[in-house]
Amino acid sequence: MTPFIFAALLFGAVPIALVLILTAVWYIAESGNTVLFDSFMQQLFSGVENYGLLAIPLFMLTGELMNEGGMTTRLINAARVFVGGFRGGLAYINLLANMFMAAIIGSAASQIAVMSRAMVPAMEAEGYDKGFAAATTAAGGLLAPVIPPSMLFVIYGVLAQIPIGDMFLAGIIPGFILVVVFCLVITLIGFFREMPKGVWMTRKEAQAALLACLPAALIPVSIIGGILFGIATPTESAAVASLIAFLIGWLIYREIKPARLGTLFARTARNASMVIFMIAAANVFGWVIIYEALPQKLAALITTITADPFTFLLIVNIALLVVGMLIDGIAALILVTPILLPIAMNNYNIDPFHFGVVMSLNLVLGLLTPPVGVGLYIASAMSGASPGQILRALWPFLLAVTGVLILLSYVPWLSTALI
Amino acid sequence: MLASLSRSWARVEIALASFCAVLVTVLILLNVVTRALNASIYWVDEAAIYAMVWMCFLAASAALHERSAVSVTLLRDWLGEKGQNWLGRAVDICVLIFAIALLYFAWRWLMPLDLLKAGFDVEAFQGETFNFVYAEPTTTLGIRKIWVWSVLGLFVFGTLLHAVANLLSPLPKAKQSVQT
Numbered sequence: 001m002t003p004f005i006f007a008a009l010l011f012g013a014v015p016i017a018l019v020l021i022l023t024a025v026w027y028i029a030e031s032g033n034t035v036l037f038d039s040f041m042q043q044l045f046s047g048v049e050n051y052g053l054l055a056i057p058l059f060m061l062t063g064e065l066m067n068e069g070g071m072t073t074r075l076i077n078a079a080r081v082f083v084g085g086f087r088g089g090l091a092y093i094n095l096l097a098n099m100f101m102a103a104i105i106g107s108a109a110s111q112i113a114v115m116s117r118a119m120v121p122a123m124e125a126e127g128y129d130k131g132f133a134a135a136t137t138a139a140g141g142l143l144a145p146v147i148p149p150s151m152l153f154v155i156y157g158v159l160a161q162i163p164i165g166d167m168f169l170a171g172i173i174p175g176f177i178l179v180v181v182f183c184l185v186i187t188l189i190g191f192f193r194e195m196p197k198g199v200w201m202t203r204k205e206a207q208a209a210l211l212a213c214l215p216a217a218l219i220p221v222s223i224i225g226g227i228l229f230g231i232a233t234p235t236e237s238a239a240v241a242s243l244i245a246f247l248i249g250w251l252i253y254r255e256i257k258p259a260r261l262g263t264l265f266a267r268t269a270r271n272a273s274m275v276i277f278m279i280a281a282a283n284v285f286g287w288v289i290i291y292e293a294l295p296q297k298l299a300a301l302i303t304t305i306t307a308d309p310f311t312f313l314l315i316v317n318i319a320l321l322v323v324g325m326l327i328d329g330i331a332a333l334i335l336v337t338p339i340l341l342p343i344a345m346n347n348y349n350i351d352p353f354h355f356g357v358v359m360s361l362n363l364v365l366g367l368l369t370p371p372v373g374v375g376l377y378i379a380s381a382m383s384g385a386s387p388g389q390i391l392r393a394l395w396p397f398l399l400a401v402t403g404v405l406i407l408l409s410y411v412p413w414l415s416t417a418l419i
Numbered sequence: 420m421l422a423s424l425s426r427s428w429a430r431v432e433i434a435l436a437s438f439c440a441v442l443v444t445v446l447i448l449l450n451v452v453t454r455a456l457n458a459s460i461y462w463v464d465e466a467a468i469y470a471m472v473w474m475c476f477l478a479a480s481a482a483l484h485e486r487s488a489v490s491v492t493l494l495r496d497w498l499g500e501k502g503q504n505w506l507g508r509a510v511d512i513c514v515l516i517f518a519i520a521l522l523y524f525a526w527r528w529l530m531p532l533d534l535l536k537a538g539f540d541v542e543a544f545q546g547e548t549f550n551f552v553y554a555e556p557t558t559t560l561g562i563r564k565i566w567v568w569s570v571l572g573l574f575v576f577g578t579l580l581h582a583v584a585n586l587l588s589p590l591p592k593a594k595q596s597v598q599t
Contacts, residue, residue: 013495013506014513015488017479022513025520040524041571042552048472051464054447057440057471232451239447262437269436272471273478274489280475328489371493 002027002288016331017278020285027288036287047283048276051235052158057272058238059149062219062245063105064264069249069256071216072118075100078213081206089198090126091136091186094119098140099179102147103220104241106154108329108367112141112375116382127196131389132189138368138379138390139182139397145329145364147175149223149238152333152360155279159337160352164234165227169418170353172224174361174408181400189396215248275330282334295342302343309348313355313409316340317362324366328374332363353419354412358405365401368394425584429484432477432577439474443467462559469560473570480577483514484584486591507590515586518578525575528552 005026009019021044028036066072076097083092098115105111115137123133145152148168157164189195201209223241226232232240249256289295306312323332337359344350367375370387376394380387408414446467453459482488495506530550537544541553555564 009513010491011494012509012513013490013492014510015483015490017488018513018517019490022517022520037524038527041521041528042568045472045568045571048475049468051468054443054467054471057443057474058447061440061444235447236451239444240451242444243448265440266433266437269433269440269474269478270482270487272440273436273475274482274487276471276475277479277482278489326493327491331489372491 001030002292010327016328017281020278020281020335024284024288027291031291033291040284043284043287044280047280047286050158051233052154052164053276053279054235055149055154055164055238056151056275057268058235058242059106059151059154060272061264061268062238062242063107063110064268065242065245065249065256066104066216066219067110067114068260068264069245070253071104071219071245071249072097072101072114074209074213074216074253076118076122077209078217081201081209084198085200087197088186088190088195090119090123090128091132091195092183093198094123094133094136095140095179095182095186098137098143099147099175100217100220102140102143102175103149103224104245105144106149106151108141108144108364108375109378111144112138112367112378113382115140116379120379120383120385129193129393130383130385131393134379134383134385134390135393135397136182136186137383138375138394139185139401141375141379142361142364142368142397142401143175143178145360146171146178146357148172148227149234149241150360151275152329152364153356154234155275155330155333156337156356156360158279159282159334160341160356162352162356165230166419167353167356168224168227168234170357170415171360172418173414174357174404177404177407177414178361178401181404182397185396185400215252218244218248278331278334282338285335286338289338294339298339299343299347303347309344309350310410312344312348313350313358314406316344317358317405317409320359320362321365321369324363325369326372327366328372329360329363329367332366333359351412351416354408354415357415358409361401361405361408365398365405368398421580421584422588425484425581428577428580429481432481432484432573436474436478436481439470439477442470443474446470462561465557465559469557469567472567476570476574477577480574480581483578484581486585504590508586511582511586511590514578515582518575518582521575521578525571 002023006019006023009022010016028034076093079093079096079100083089083096086092097119098111101111101115116134119137120130120133124130144150148171150168150171153167153171154164157167219241222244223237226237226240227234246256250258302312302315305315320336323336341352341355344355345352367373370376376387376390379390446463450459450463495503498506529552530548533548534544537547545551545554553563553565557564557567
């Protein structure tokens with residue numbers, strides 16, 4: 001009965017956190033283990049009493065401050081210096097700017113929203129097809145959850161009980177691979193259809209653009225540098241980054257009004273709590289998973305099919321692609337990690353960092369695929385291109401990400417080399 | 420009346436949650452600065468974590484009022500207007516069941532009647548019930564943890580209020596909001 005209740009609530013549009021809690025309540029009542037109700041509230045609370053989770057509101061705040069502080073346009077201008085003169089220059093600029101942004105923002109949905117607003121009109125004005133412009137931007141958004149900092153990695157790190165800083169490091173090489181592959185996709189598309197020619201900046205313009213971007217570049221440097229050199233925990237890096245973002249936006253770019261801070265903090269509290277409360281709910285749902293021995297049962301089933309870690313990862317990838325199409329990435333990660341990670345580690349000896357990178361990239365792909373592709377709809381709403389129009393231009397990118405996903409599944413070293 | 424009370428309470432919840440978000444930021448920054456000066460304050464981490472948990476429960480309750488929590492809307496979007504309204508009401512009922520369940524769990528956990536019977540004497544209460552909820556200390560803050568846990572009381576109150584108010588007021592056009 002419990003799985004039925006779970007499915008009915010989940011697809012009945014009940015908030016996901018409540019689905020998890022109500023399913024757990026039902027399961028406990030059904031199994032007669034009602035003594036668990038005595039500590040239910042405590043369990044709900046202790047699920048989020050976790051230092052690592054502090055990084056979530058702080059990274060969200062950094063993103064908010066950065067949007068408000070006018071850093072996006074400066075990052076785009078700086079990207080123009082490096083790739084602006086190539087044929088299809090703006091498409092490459094879009095990608096490079098997305099890479100910079102990904103090193104500041106940890107959420108694909110918000111990155112797609114910001115970048116679509118900034119890049120699509122500019123690309124359209126230079127003669128690019130609107131669908132292609134929106135598709136390039138949406139694909140660039142996929143870099144956000146892979147290049148550190150990443151919200152998905154923070155949550156995965158907490159669920160898997162592994163250091164979040166190391167998890168961030170695991171994403172760096174896969175992030176660069178994605179950038180290179182996306183560049184190749186744009187180049188390939190350029191062979192089939194004419195792209196507008198870009199112009200190189202003059203030396204003076206380039207210097208001015210780089211100089212203007214320099215303060216903003218401090219943010220990713222402080223985040224990644226702090227973690228890479230072990231100076232600060234990811235949580236502390238996030239706090240420092242938010243302070244830098246505020247000071248730059250306020251004192252240097254003069255675009256943040258301190259009076260707006262209240263709104264920014266309120267939005268941060270709302271968005272962060274949505275995620276953190278789901279984790280609290282997942283903690284009580286953990287009872288169902290543990291008492292039902294779900295991982296063990298699933299492991300028994302899967303190990304009869306294959307003993308090879310790569311095949312296992314391929315099966316997981318196919319399953320998660322379907323899950324990611326139906327459920328929001330963060331919610332899906334919270335749901336499946338406690339079930340799949342024990343199998344991956346115990347039965348297939350897969351490194352938890354490697355597994356985290358593969359799972360996160362996979363689930364985030366669902367952001368751009370119908371029927372629930374939230375990222376697709378955001379890009380559509382922000383750019384004015386229809387979802388179908390974007391999807392028609394997006395498929396080469398989706399195919400490329402699938403290829404990268406298979407590569408990352410096959411070569412664990414790509415995720416674990418920097419740790 | 421109930422609807423406006425729910426709206427006002429949600430506003431209070433968001434205001435408090437925003438304050439907690441400020442507190443989290445300030446405390447972690449304080450930690451960075453004091454550690455750099457080799458003068459770390461030992462209770463800051465725990466305080467920051469509790470500020471975050473308070474933020475989480477306060478804003479989560481307000482999200483029920485705003486009907487803005489993440490959900491899978493795949494089926495709902497396929498339904499016609501009538502079906503969507505039915506489903507909306509069913510969701511409201513689920514939220515109410517959730518709120519009542521929380522109230523029941525809080526009751527079982529805090530045993531207020533037994534505490535009353537013991538004349539609010541925590542030691543006598545513990546001797547009777549072997550429930551140490553009122554005596555558990557925090558690790559570094561030097562206060563009893565029940566004060567920190569008290570946000571769950573606000574959470575139960577908020578969810579109950581919002582659930583009943585939502586059920587009694589007309590359904591708005593629902594929207595989905597997510598962060599991935």
